Each structure stands twice: as C-alpha cells, then as structure tokens.
C-alpha cells in the first residue's frame with residue numbers, strides 16, 4: 001500500500017466510524033509491529049502438537065521458552081534458541097510455526113528475518129564485512145521493531161567468528177546506543193550435534209526404552225559442549241556459549257518410519273486429497289533408514305516426502 005493513500009483512507013474511515021483508533025485501523029491495512037501483543041500460548045501449543053511429529057522435547061521446550069519470555073514484561077535479555085538435529089527433522093518447519101505465532105505474516109513479515117549462511121555469508125575472506133553488515137542490519141531492524149525475530153539457518157556452515165558479532169546484542173545490556181534488544185528473538189538452526197542426538201536416541205532404543213522418555217537433561221549439556229568444540233558448528237569456541245547467552249539448546253530427534261508416514265499423511269491432507277494408506281506406505285518405504293543393521297531412522301527425515309508424493 002502507498003502510505004499517503006492509506007493514511008487518507010484511514011483518516012476518512014476513522015472520522016466516519018469514530019470508533020476504532022487511527023492505529024487500530026492503520027494496522028488493518030499495513031503490517032504493524034506489536035511487540036506488546038501477548039502470545040496466544042494455546043494456539044502455539046495446538047500448532048506444535050498437531051503439526052510437529054516425533055519431537056516431544058522441542059515441542060515442550062519451545063512452548064515453555066516462548067510463553068515465559070512473552071509473558072515477561074521486562075526481559076533482561078533477548079530470547080536465544082539454538083535448534084539442533086539431523087536434516088529434515090523439522091527445524092525450519094518449527095521456526096516457521098514460531099514466526100507465524102509471533103507475527104501473523106510469518107516468514108513474510110517485515111519483522112521476521114531469515115539469514116542463510118551459504119547465501120548471505122558465503123566468503124571466508126569477507127568475515128569482517130559480514131560482521132559489520134549483520135550488526136547494522138540487526139540494529140536497524142530492532143530499532144524499527146523491538147520484537148523482531150532473527151533466524152540463522154545453516155549455522156554449521158557459518159565461518160567461525162561471524163556470529164560473535166551479535167554477541168553484544170544477546171547480552172544483558174539495558175540498551176546499546178539507545179536501542180534495547182531485550183524483546184528480540186534469535187533462533188539458530190544447525191545440523192551440528194545431530195550425531196550426538198542420534199547416539200542418545202539409539203542408546204534408548206537399544207535399551208528398550210521409549211523415545212518419549214528422553215529428557216532435555218540427557219542432551220542439553222552434551223549438545224552445548226559438543227557444539228562448542230565442533231569447528232564446523234558456527235559456534236566453535238563462541239563467546240555466545242561461554243558467556244551463557246544461548247538460553248536453550250533444543251534437540252531434534254531423528255525421525256522413525258512411523259513419523260515419516262505421519263508426514264506423508266499430513267502432506268496429502270494439505271494437498272486436499274484423501275489419505276490413501278497404500279500410498280503412505282509406499283512413500284515411506286522408498287525412504288532410506290539407518291543405522292545399517294537396525295534401519296530405524298530416516299536419513300533425510302521428512303525432507304523428500306513432498307517430492308516423492310508427486311509420483312503418485
């Protein structure tokens with residue numbers, strides 16, 4: 001929308017109705033930053049429980065972290081979540097759900113920003129430049145909307161050190177140069193630690209224990225140490241970890257055959273077709289599973305389900 005026309009239209013409409021405030025009306029036409037808007041926790045819970053399969057830890061932690069943070073009128077630092085796991089286990093999918101619950105336009109919102117390492121920070125020789133750009137970008141966006149959301153995908157492909165440029169923003173400062181970052185949300189996505197998570201899941205499976213019995217404490221410390229010591233995690237020897245600036249390390253478990261089937265069914269429903277169990281089984285059986293002997297976990301999670309379904 002063109003701002004002047006919108007302004008006149010709104011002015012006229014509010015004069016006519018005399019009911020809605022200018023701001024309320026304006027926000028019906030254009031996207032507004034509403035950092036104070038409370039989070040609808042039950043809607044987020046329902047989204048996670050209905051749409052995200054096989055990730056009891058991620059569901060629980062994300063729900064708690066976001067409700068706690070959004071209910072706090074005066075957070076002492078921005079919320080920082082680090083999501084880890086094998087490919088296709090739902091990290092991007094969850095970020096999308098979270099973004100939509102914070103800003104209705106989700107990833108298309110002007111207040112949600114997605115950085116992809118290989119796209120936005122490809123060259124090792126430009127680290128300093130990327131750091132400057134990142135700082136300016138974040139400062140500008142948080143000044144415009146305190147509740148901005150920043151998602152960093154492919155953290156494991158980020159050159160070591162780049163992310164440390166944002167360390168001051170994640171810290172406990174009240175303001176930096178007149179800008180407060182305390183209401184912003186930072187989400188890191190990474191495959192790093194996927195091997196550690198798989199090992200724990202496999203140990204549980206081999207011991208005959210239920211997947212749902214895996215607790216955050218079985219994984220969180222292992223993950224943060226593992227990622228800190230992994231040169232290819234984007235957080236190698238990162239000040240974000242040793243200053244404890246990451247609030248939650250969230251493990252995404254590898255997906256099993258039954259979860260892949262759930263993804264196929266969800267995709268069929270999303271396409272408006274009836275669920276055909278025969279096709280569900282065939283698509284799931286086309287996926288490859290590891291480890292070699294037991295064949296429990298899908299090596300691409302649910303990632304290729306959509307394209308495979310196109311064959312049927």
Ligand SMILES: Nc1ncnc2c1ncn2[C@@H]1O[C@H](COP(=O)(O)OP(=O)(O)OP(=O)(O)O)[C@@H](O)[C@H]1O
Pocket residue numbers: 051052053054055085086087088089090091092093094189190191255263301302303
């Ligand atoms: N746990 C899950 N529950 C429901 N759907 C899932 C789940 N995991 C993946 N999917 C489906 O598979 C698609 C691809 O997953 P997604 O992009 O979230 O994987 P990812 O963990 O971010 O992988 P990568 O590390 O390769 O980026 C999603 O868009 C979603 O449709």
